[in-house]
Amino acid sequence: MNWFSLSAEEWTAVHLSVRIASVATIASLPFGIAVGVLLARGRFWGKSLLNGLVHLPLILPPVVTGFLLLILFGRRGPLGAFLAENLGIVLSFRWTGAALACAVMGFPLLVRSIRLSVEAVDRGLEDAASTLGASPGWVFMTVTLPLISPGIIAGMILSFAKAMGEFGATITFVSNIPGETQTLSAAIYTFTQVPGGDAGAFKLTIISVIISMAALMASEFMTYLFARKVTSP
Amino acid sequence: MKLVFEARRKLGAFQLDAAFTSEGGVTALFGPSGSGKTSIIRMLTGLAHPDEGRVIFDGDVIVDTTRGISIPKHKRRFGVVFQDNRLFPHLSVRQNLNYGRWFVSKPKNDDSFASIVDLLGLDFLLDRRPINLSGGEKQRVAIGRALLSSPRLLLMDEPLAALDETRKLEILPYLEALRDQMNIPIIYVSHSVTEVARLADKVVVLDNGSVTMAGPVADVLNQPSVSSMQNRKDRGTLIEGKVIQYDIKHRLMTIEFNSHHFFVPGPEISIGKTVRMYILAKDVMLSTVYPEGVSALNILRGEVAIILSNSDGTVDVHIECEGTALVSRITSLSSDRLKLTDGMTVYAIIKTVALESRGP
Numbered sequence: 026m027n028w029f030s031l032s033a034e035e036w037t038a039v040h041l042s043v044r045i046a047s048v049a050t051i052a053s054l055p056f057g058i059a060v061g062v063l064l065a066r067g068r069f070w071g072k073s074l075l076n077g078l079v080h081l082p083l084i085l086p087p088v089v090t091g092f093l094l095l096i097l098f099g100r101r102g103p104l105g106a107f108l109a110e111n112l113g114i115v116l117s118f119r120w121t122g123a124a125l126a127c128a129v130m131g132f133p134l135l136v137r138s139i140r141l142s143v144e145a146v147d148r149g150l151e152d153a154a155s156t157l158g159a160s161p162g163w164v165f166m167t168v169t170l171p172l173i174s175p176g177i178i179a180g181m182i183l184s185f186a187k188a189m190g191e192f193g194a195t196i197t198f199v200s201n202i203p204g205e206t207q208t209l210s211a212a213i214y215t216f217t218q219v220p221g222g223d224a225g226a227f228k229l230t231i232i233s234v235i236i237s238m239a240a241l242m243a244s245e246f247m248t249y250l251f252a253r254k255v256t257s258p
Numbered sequence: 259m260k261l262v263f264e265a266r267r268k269l270g271a272f273q274l275d276a277a278f279t280s281e282g283g284v285t286a287l288f289g290p291s292g293s294g295k296t297s298i299i300r301m302l303t304g305l306a307h308p309d310e311g312r313v314i315f316d317g318d319v320i321v322d323t324t325r326g327i328s329i330p331k332h333k334r335r336f337g338v339v340f341q342d343n344r345l346f347p348h349l350s351v352r353q354n355l356n357y358g359r360w361f362v363s364k365p366k367n368d369d370s371f372a373s374i375v376d377l378l379g380l381d382f383l384l385d386r387r388p389i390n391l392s393g394g395e396k397q398r399v400a401i402g403r404a405l406l407s408s409p410r411l412l413l414m415d416e417p418l419a420a421l422d423e424t425r426k427l428e429i430l431p432y433l434e435a436l437r438d439q440m441n442i443p444i445i446y447v448s449h450s451v452t453e454v455a456r457l458a459d460k461v462v463v464l465d466n467g468s469v470t471m472a473g474p475v476a477d478v479l480n481q482p483s484v485s486s487m488q489n490r491k492d493r494g495t496l497i498e499g500k501v502i503q504y505d506i507k508h509r510l511m512t513i514e515f516n517s518h519h520f521f522v523p524g525p526e527i528s529i530g531k532t533v534r535m536y537i538l539a540k541d542v543m544l545s546t547v548y549p550e551g552v553s554a555l556n557i558l559r560g561e562v563a564i565i566l567s568n569s570d571g572t573v574d575v576h577i578e579c580e581g582t583a584l585v586s587r588i589t590s591l592s593s594d595r596l597k598l599t600d601g602m603t604v605y606a607i608i609k610t611v612a613l614e615s616r617g618p
Contacts, residue, residue: 153344155332156303157407158361164332167357171348 031232035225037204038212039232045120045208046188049127050181053135057180060132061139062169082194083133091197094126098198122199123206127191131184138183142176143169175251182244189236209233259443261285261411265301265311265321274298274467284437284444286454286475289464295447298464299415302445303338304331315411332361337409341416343400345388351399352384358407371406377439378402378432394425398432405440412444418453426453433457455479455496455536480583493574494538495584501531510555516581521555522611535611539574542586543607546596556608558584562600565593577606584608 031039063069064076082090098105098116108114116122146169154164192210199206201215213229216222264277274294278285287295300306301321302313307328313321321328337358345354355371375381378398388396397417404412417433418426430453437444437457448454454461454475461478463471471478479496499515504526513520513533520535527533549557560579567573573593575586584606598604 147344149340149342149344150346152303152305152331153338153340154346154357156305156334156336156338157358157403158332158335159357160330160332160361163361168346 031228032225034203034207035212035229038207038209038229039236041120041123041204041207042189042209042233043236045123045127046185048121048124049131049188050135050185052124053128053132053184054177054181057132057135057139057184058177061136061176061180062143064136065140065143079136080133082130087130087191087193088197090129091126091194094122094129094194094198098122098125116199118199118202118206120199120205123195123208124188126194126198127188128184130191130194131187134183134187135180138176138180139173142173142179145176146172175248178244178247178251182240185240186237189233189240209236259316259411260314261316261443261445262312262314263298263302265298265308265313267297267301267306267308267311269297272467276464276467276469278462278469278472280443280445280460282443283459284446284457285460285462286458287445287447287462287464288449288451288454288458288478290449292466293464294467295449295464296415297467299338299413299445299447302411302413303336304329304334335408335410337404337407337412339397339401339404339412339414339417341419343388343393343396345391345396345399345403347388349388350384351380351386351388351391354388354399355380355384355402355406357403362408370408374402374405377435392425393421394428397421397425397429401432401436405436405442409442412442413447414444415447416449417446418448418450430456450492451479451494452492452536455534480585492538493585493587494536494541495582497535497537497582498532499535501527501529501533504529518558518579518582520608520611537584537608537611539585539587541609541611542584543609544575544577544586544588544592544596544598545605545607546602548605549607552607554607554609556611558582558606558608560584560604560606562598562602562604564600565598575604577604579606 060075060079064072064079095117096102098108100106100109100115100117105116108116114121116125150168150172151164154168155161159167190210191208192214195206195208196211196214201207201211207215209229209232213226213233216226216229259282261280263279265274267274272292272294274297276294276298287298289295297306301308301311308321308323310323311321312319312323319325319327320334346357349357355375375384378401380398380402383391383395383399388399391399401417418429421429434457446454446457458475461471461473461475462469463478471481476496476498497515497520499513499520501511502514502519503512505511506526508523509525510521510523511527513522513535522535548559558579560577560582563576563578563583565573565575567590571590572587573590575588575593575598577584577586586606
């Protein structure tokens with residue numbers, strides 16, 4: 026076997042993993058910011074309930090989360106049926122479903138990171154911006170958002186990393202269909218289940234190490250860029 | 259321009275119940291920490307809301323609790339300079355200065371940026387980040403930023419309190435230039451009598467949440483009850499006089515006030531100009547007989563009005579010199595030796611006069 030070339034299926038798994046993780050991270054970002062700000066600033070009934078709900082996937086066994094997603098978003102599930110009939114979106118056994126599973130699993134990490142950075146923002150700066158004529162929306166866009174951007178970047182990296190490694194919820198919700206829902210993790214798992222698959226599993230393992238390292242270094246670099254922006258002359 | 263402020267607000271055990279008006283110029287809110295000065299600024303800006311009260315600016319109702327009116331803070335167009343500069347760390351000095359201009363619907367003449375940068379000496383700082391500025395520079399940028407948002411009123415909440423003495427002296431001239439060159443009413447919060455004496459036209463004295471006195475700066479600051487609230491070491495008397503003569507050879511000007519003539523050294527100031535002098539109580543000596551052969555130029559004859567003792571073995575002797583009130587700080591031993599009593603005739607020997615130059 027050739028160590029330096031990947032089969033079509035292997036490539037598909039790599040490609041799919043990156044696509045699912047990216048879509049999951051980017052699509053959950055607006056919700057992550059909204060919930061992070063809400064939890065950091067909001068004072069409303071049911072705040073601890075929302076907090077618990079957001080963090081639930083972190084504590085629940087991933088299989089349970091996947092099963093709950095299957096019940097809710099499956100073709101006959103209440104939300105799944107609604108989405109399929111009204112918007113034509115089918116999630117079960119599709120790569121979009123895998124992205125949803127990854128987004129749900131990464132969501133607590135994304136929200137936590139954003140929430141902490143919102144809590145660290147000096148409210149005095151926002152007050153100053155409003156006395157200078159900025160409406161609440163503009164204050165958020167021009168002061169709060171730039172100041173929490175390191176937290177957003179960190180949260181996105183964590184969410185992306187979680188999505189790359191996600192296995193349990195994904196395989197329960199959308200199964201392990203090559204070319205549609207078979208991510209890197211699922212492909213490695215499949216290799217280990219067949220005789221003589223160790224070499225293929227090892228190759229994909231190396232690829233996943235490379236992707237993870239690249240993501241980590243990218244996050245370090247972005248943090249550095251941001252820090253330089255604030256401290257440089 | 260006329261600002262009317264009336265508010266009642268309960269904050270735990272602290273009760274604020276204050277009312278004052280301002281007719282332009284610099285109005286100082288003066289009082290010790292915890293007297294409610296900052297609460298008033300927060301209510302004017304809209305960062306806090308009174309339980310009951312109203313704020314009216316030039317007939318424009320900003321707050322009226324009885325009618326349920328409270329204009330949102332970003333629509334009040336009251337520029338604020340906070341004690342902690344609050345510059346945006348992610349923006350450069352230039353972007354900080356321009357921040358408020360994005361939100362002005364009709365930007366004023368475009369040269370206002372250049373003139374304010376010039377007025378506050380910010381030319382060399384424009385491309386820096388706030389983190390690389392000194393405390394005094396940051397505060398100057400914060401003042402410029404507030405001014406460039408085209409405010410109708412400028413609120414300054416102890417803008418110098420977080421700075422050390424040297425930095426304060428560095429900023430004060432800029433504040434004076436601002437007062438004299440920009441045609442904008444200012445509410446200036448301070449607990450420092452020297453700042454108030456130097457900058458304000460009108461003083462509103464606050465104590466424990468209510469206004470205890472209000473009026474022109476010289477009238478208010480020279481009241482014994484107000485001077486007892488001042489920071490002990492800078493207790494003194496504020497005198498506003500007119501320059502009537504300048505002796506070029508001795509670089510000495512003669513300032514007239516209440517038929518008294520004060521001799522003050524310093525650079526030439528044109529005749530007829532009004533100047534402010536601040537005479538510290540510790541710079542005034544007393545003598546029961548007319549002193550002969552002393553170097554001091556300013557000697558005033560007066561009568562002891564009241565003697566107030568301090569806790570540290572000194573007394574503050576308030577003297578009435580033909581309409582001019584002076585305070586002298588001497589030791590209680592000297593007071594006993596001189597047998598000072600109310601109504602006694604004394605000579606006040608003024609060692610130094612701090613001159614606060616004043617615009618036209």
